[in-house]
Amino acid sequence: MDFAFTDEQREFRSLLRSFVDREIIPVAREWEREGRYPAEIVAGMADMGLFGITVPEEYGGLDLDPVSFAVVFEEIARGWMGVAGILGSHSLACRMIATHGTDQQKRDYLPDLSTGRRRTGIALTEPEAGTDLQGIRTTARLDGDHYVVNGTKMWITNARYADPLPVLVKTDPTAKPAHTGMSILLIEQSLPGFTVSRDIPKLGYKGTESCEVVLDGVRVPRDRLLGGVEGSGLKQALSALEWGRVNIAARSVGIAQRAHELALEYAKQRKAFGQPIAEFQAIQLKLATLATNLQAARLMTYWSADAVRHGRADAQTGMAKIFCSEIALEAAIDAMKVHGGYGYSTEFEVERLYRDSILMSIGEGTNDILRTVVAKALVRGDVTM
Template sequence: MDFKFNDDQREFKALLRQFVDNEIIPVARDWEQSGRYPTEIVDGMKDMGLFGITVPEEYGGLDLDPVSFGLVFEEIARGWMGIAGILGSHSLACRLIAMHGTEEQKNKYLPDLATGKRRTGIGLTEADAGTDLQGIRTTARLEGDHYVINGSKMWITNARYADPLPVLVKTDPSASPAHKGMSVILIEAGTPGFEVTKDIPKLGYKGTESCEILLDNVRVHKDQLLGGVEGIGMKQVLSALEWGRVNIAARSTGIAQRAYEEALSYSQERKAFGKAIAEFQLIQAKLGELGTQVQAARLMTYWAADAVRDGRADGATGMAKIFCSEVALQSAIDSLKIHGGYGYSTEFEVERLYRDSILMSIGEGTNDILRTVVAKSLLKGETKVG
């Protein structure tokens, strides 16, 4: 068992760290507070080829292994979790198309998606259907050579930039069980009836938009049905969301790492009773716990990423997402406590880390639901402990 990155991964990490330190960290707090879209950062990620991390090399992408994939999101989230969201939704949608698209769909979209000339996201969640995706109400009815789509989607990252946007619909609303009547359709930007109605205000996860989408008699040619086969949309989506849990675990680790760094630095600068607070045993105990938990989360993330190499790994990715997201939140809280009153100020990074960390236990399936997913995997013997 090798816990070290290979030479390529170490070089890649150093390149990512330099980009984050130079291009993201210096502007993240101010841009987040002003609501400014991070156009220059997005352009920098394009230049680095990061929009192609899940696109096969034959279509111009990097086609990263799962561990290197996780490395990208840990490093970027360390700088600004919202930026990781821009890249994360795009990368999952690219993987969805690469895994399940027809040859025509892959040739049409993947080369431009790999460069960032096109960007994308993934349209799953609805107002009454988040964790329970089988409860979606958006329908697609085939009329001749076109699907007519009606419904709405919520919390869609990259909605204003997605072209195309893979959208989960019900092509057979009467199917039982419901997932057998679900499909994914690729909707291009500018299609009549496809409207981004608003950006949803959020506590954290800023820098990227999270939008409500209205689909009003949207007509899409049947060639845009992902994979060309109805009724397998849920299976297609779940295969991509497995990488999504690695993504969230890695983002959580990045938040936790930054919280640790901020606490370590502040404790050495802040003085009380004539000495740095880092010299007090209580603060040392906090720092010791922070460092331990961050490193444990990192190892859990890359263990789960490695498990994905061999196919479905619901148990491992579920465990990693649960553990790492809760470490992110606790690390942000502990770092805030070490900062004292300053931790509550928007002039310090730690309050943003706290706001961003909360989402990690919700995104890609709530932790409470994922615990049941992990349990089922354990009961079936698919995931081993010990």
């Protein structure tokens, strides 16, 4: 088993880290406090080609392997997890279009999506349907050569910028089982009846917007049905979410990495009783545990990403997402404890890591739900330990 990066991956990671150190970390705390959208950072990511990381090369993208994909989100989240979210939803939607879209849909959207001229996201969750996607109520009724879409979507990242926005709908609300009547439509923002109604206030995950989207009689051309065939929507969405779990695991590693850096730096600088607190055994135990768990989470992320490269990997990506998200929260808390009272101050970066880490155990499927996914895969024999 080879745990080493290729020369290309090492160079790519170094480029990403330099970008984060130069363009994100110096402004993240101030911009988050101001509620400012990080347009300059987004432009920088576009210049680096990062909006094309899941777009095939024939459409102008980078088409990264899953491990390199994970590295992107680890490094960006190290600087500001919310900014990684801007890239995350976009990349998963691009992957979905590239994998399941018709040739015309790929030609229409992927070239501009790869450069960031267009951006996108995924509209799955609803006010009464989160983990249970088969419980969505948004409908799409075929009327001639258009679908008429009605419903509300919640917690939609990139909602104000996504064009098109892939939306999970029920094209046959009476289908049994429900997933056989679900489809995805690529809905452009200019269509009448498409409204981003409000931004949802959040504890963390700032920098990107999370919005409610109302679809009121939106008439969507029939050729915007992803893949051109009804009834495949849930399968299409779940295929993207497998990469999404790698994304969340990697973001969690980024949070934990930054928590480690800040805790170590503060422990070496802060003095008590005439010496740096890094000399006290209690602090040393926290630093050692944090670093050990960080490295374990990183290896778990790369292992799961490599499994995706070789085929379906529900168990591996589920394990990674569960473990890494919980390590991120633990790392953030330990880093706050190392900082003492200053860790509770908004003048220090570490409190943002705590707020951002909490989402990692919720997004892309709650950890308890993913534990059942992992268990079922083990029972089926899809993976052995």
